[in-house]
Amino acid sequence: MKADLLTPFTNAACQTFKLLLDVDALAEAAQGVDGESDQSNRVHVAIGITGDLTGEVLYRFPADTTLEIVKTMSGMEFSEIDEFVTSALGEIANIISGNAVTDLSQMEIVCDILPPEILGDGTQARSNETTYAFTARVNTSIGDIEVLLQLQS
Amino acid sequence: MIWKEKYKIGVPLIDAQHEELFARVTNFVETLRSDKEWDEKVNSVNDTLGFMKDYVVTHFRDEEAYQEEIGYPGLEEHRKTHQDMVSYVGSISEQYEQNGFKEITMQQFAGKLVTWLVNHVVADDQKIADYANQEGK
Numbered sequence A: 001m002k003a004d005l006l007t008p009f010t011n012a013a014c015q016t017f018k019l020l021l022d023v024d025a026l027a028e029a030a031q032g033v034d035g036e037s038d039q040s041n042r043v044h045v046a047i048g049i050t051g052d053l054t055g056e057v058l059y060r061f062p063a064d065t066t067l068e069i070v071k072t073m074s075g076m077e078f079s080e081i082d083e084f085v086t087s088a089l090g091e092i093a094n095i096i097s098g099n100a101v102t103d104l105s106q107m108e109i110v111c112d113i114l115p116p117e118i119l120g121d122g123t124q125a126r127s128n129e130t131t132y133a134f135t136a137r138v139n140t141s142i143g144d145i146e147v148l149l150q151l152q153s
Numbered sequence B: 001m002i003w004k005e006k007y008k009i010g011v012p013l014i015d016a017q018h019e020e021l022f023a024r025v026t027n028f029v030e031t032l033r034s035d036k037e038w039d040e041k042v043n044s045v046n047d048t049l050g051f052m053k054d055y056v057v058t059h060f061r062d063e064e065a066y067q068e069e070i071g072y073p074g075l076e077e078h079r080k081t082h083q084d085m086v087s088y089v090g091s092i093s094e095q096y097e098q099n100g101f102k103e104i105t106m107q108q109f110a111g112k113l114v115t116w117l118v119n120h121v122v123a124d125d126q127k128i129a130d131y132a133n134q135e136g137k
């Protein structure tokens, strides 16, 4: 039942891609995303959740997808993941999570989100310490984003 | 930033202001991202930043006045979104002045600003247009 709590996040991710980037996106449940995929070339953004749910949602964006997102929004070229790029990506994650939380409130689940935290690539990520119980993948034409949700019961 | 037809909400004043706001943000971001050393560009970054900030205030005020005029029910929420952005810009500017105009502060600010603005125009401001159309205003 709790896996359903991930749906508002993946739905919001799809909507945000469509609206902000004109990119079609499709979510799929993904078992074992955590251990299997290569994290070395991804940017991780974590957003804390408080309220009726307590935990964290983690978004993993491939580096080239990240650059493409920022290029599309700014109309400028970007060749490396710098402070501008991570900040733009953090705001994307913030928008997605904000929309997901609005969606959850319609299911009578009232939560707040914390400011985005950029965890860099897989080497800095905390996924080793934290177990993300619910994982999904959002497939888009500019790359696949992983969405992981970890909740305290 | 690239202005798109789909960003229009169908109110000439607001559409023109959005386009102008995009132009000023673009000017600021292009100056910030130009290939020069920070020392060489910091003054023009600060000028374009000021020019952009002034316009944000004007535009938010006019857009809120329009919402009031048509009796938009989401006005209070929208006003809060504007106010949150204005206070974020205020606190970043303060931090930037206090740290002696550090480049990293502006790079972080600009990345968030670009994303916020695109989302605000396509999501929040479009809702004003939806209401106006629905009410035949």
Ligand SMILES: [Fe+2]
Residues within 6 Å of the ligand: B063, B078, B082, B120, B124, B125
């Ligand atoms: Fe607005």
